[in-house]
Amino acid sequence: MSDMQAILIRGGRVIDPYRQIDSHDEDVWVVEGRVAKAPPTGADVMEVDARGLWVLPRLIDMHVHFRDPGQTWKETIETGSRAAAHGGIGAVATMPNTVPVTDTPELVEWVKNRGEAVGLVRIFPIGAVTVGSQGEELADLFRLKQAGARAFSDDGLPVASSRMMRAALTYSRDLERVIINHAEDRSLTDGASVHEGLAAHRLGLPAAPETAEAMMVWRDVLLAGLTGGWLHLAHVSARESLEALSYARQHQYRVTAEAAPHHLLLNDEALLRWQYDSVTKVNPPLRPESSRQALLKALKQGLVNVVASDHAPHHLDEKALPYVQAPFGISGLETILSALITALIEPGLMTALDAWALMTTGPDQVLGLHSQGLAEGEPADLTLINPTRKWQVDPAAFYSLGHNTPLAGMKLTGQAVATMVGGRWTMREGEVAYAGLSEIS
Numbered sequence: 001m002s003d004m005q006a007i008l009i010r011g012g013r014v015i016d017p018y019r020q021i022d023s024h025d026e027d028v029w030v031v032e033g034r035v036a037k038a039p040p041t042g043a044d045v046m047e048v049d050a051r052g053l054w055v056l057p058r059l060i061d062m063h064v065h066f067r068d069p070g071q072t073w074k075e076t077i078e079t080g081s082r083a084a085a086h087g088g089i090g091a092v093a094t095m096p097n098t099v100p101v102t103d104t105p106e107l108v109e110w111v112k113n114r115g116e117a118v119g120l121v122r123i124f125p126i127g128a129v130t131v132g133s134q135g136e137e138l139a140d141l142f143r144l145k146q147a148g149a150r151a152f153s154d155d156g157l158p159v160a161s162s163r164m165m166r167a168a169l170t171y172s173r174d175l176e177r178v179i180i181n182h183a184e185d186r187s188l189t190d191g192a193s194v195h196e197g198l199a200a201h202r203l204g205l206p207a208a209p210e211t212a213e214a215m216m217v218w219r220d221v222l223l224a225g226l227t228g229g230w231l232h233l234a235h236v237s238a239r240e241s242l243e244a245l246s247y248a249r250q251h252q253y254r255v256t257a258e259a260a261p262h263h264l265l266l267n268d269e270a271l272l273r274w275q276y277d278s279v280t281k282v283n284p285p286l287r288p289e290s291s292r293q294a295l296l297k298a299l300k301q302g303l304v305n306v307v308a309s310d311h312a313p314h315h316l317d318e319k320a321l322p323y324v325q326a327p328f329g330i331s332g333l334e335t336i337l338s339a340l341i342t343a344l345i346e347p348g349l350m351t352a353l354d355a356w357a358l359m360t361t362g363p364d365q366v367l368g369l370h371s372q373g374l375a376e377g378e379p380a381d382l383t384l385i386n387p388t389r390k391w392q393v394d395p396a397a398f399y400s401l402g403h404n405t406p407l408a409g410m411k412l413t414g415q416a417v418a419t420m421v422g423g424r425w426t427m428r429e430g431e432v433a434y435a436g437l438s439e440i441s
């Protein structure tokens with residue numbers, strides 16, 4: 001075949017945590033949607049000059065809310081996919097707090113198929129742990145797995161009953177799928193909007209202590225020990241949660257955890273800056289500086305092995321409600337990559353190779369994807385990053401329908417300049433490819 005197309009990505013710094021490679025000497029060939037060693041003879045070669053850029057294997061954001069089905073004024077699978085491509089993200093795991101809750105095999109398949117039809121990002125659906133995420137009856141985890149669920153979570157809500165969590169963790173072991181818990185003792189957080197600290201006090205906002213998170217993290221860790229189950233803790237933010245993770249590691253429990261970028265970049269003093277603007281309202285809430293420092297340290301130590309956005313888009317009208325009534329959530333897909341560079345790599349806290357593991361091998365392991373990064377023969381999923389470009393966050397430029405972020409106006413370092421999925425460019429220089437297969441539903 002003489003008119004075969006090949007893409008050569010030349011001269012970049014290839015950072016591949018799967019193969020532990022950080023090299024200026026590796027060029028990447030893409031042939032028929034896969035990474036190749038060399039082009040077939042006579043191929044039509046398109047060269048991409050990647051000098052000065054970082055070349056990374058598929059970046060995974062394993063915690064996003066696409067609101068589809070049911071709340072498509074907040075986000076759809078299509079708009080969320082566009083936001084992912086724009087943010088340099090090649091794969092996402094979608095939380096099941098849709099309407100209805102993604103708790104049946106049919107819904108899991110629907111989310112997966114819709115994601116494939118849009119075709120801009122790989123979508124790994126997460127199924128609910130309990131029916132309707134009501135915490136009363138275990139969902140049919142086996143059939144959810146068969147339908148393609150990569151993990152289980154009632155995110156947005158904790159699995160409150162210890163007995164239910166014990167059962168779920170027991171299944172996780174046999175099903176080889178992780179249980180992701182949103183750890184929060186709701187009897188302590190009920191009615192709270194923010195972290196219980198000085199900023200909350202000054203503004204007179206209802207608040208809850210971070211102990212509410214840590215208590216359930218400890219419970220979950222102990223249950224992981226009891227069951228031998230597979231636990232992943234969503235968006236850990238409390239200092240004492242990290243101590244539980246350290247305990248889990250000492251005892252070699254199968255426990256992993258993620259941090260959200262807003263908890264890395266901001267503390268609760270952001271509330272004083274934004275006053276009663278609900279862009280700072282997120283669950284778990286922005287924490288004090290001491291917790292932020294502890295979280296950064298836990299990332300460096302490998303106690304927290306994933307960074308995920310908790311992309312939680314809401315409509316402007318909803319976020320414009322009075323602070324206490326506004327929904328929790330930050331739209332994070334289009335800033336996560338830069339937040340990771342700004343919080344971890346730029347200040348020299350972690351090497352680029354270790355930091356990018358948090359969005360590649362880390363989530364890959366939690367979701368059981370078994371990818372090999374940019375090894376020959378793998379699907380050509382990659383992201384090109386300009387690591388030194390400084391830019392100011394402007395939510396009006398987001399592809400997401402949610403423009404709610406307290407990072408608005410902040411200067412971040414590093415930006416994705418191209419995203420490729422399966423050998424196709426889904427974004428180049430900020431322009432997202434048209435999702436040709438999708439219809440507006």
Ligand code: NCD
Nearest residue numbers: 065155156282283312328329
């Ligand atoms: C999440 C959402 O909006 O779905 N919001 C958030 O602030 N993280 C759910 C949740 O975890 O509360």
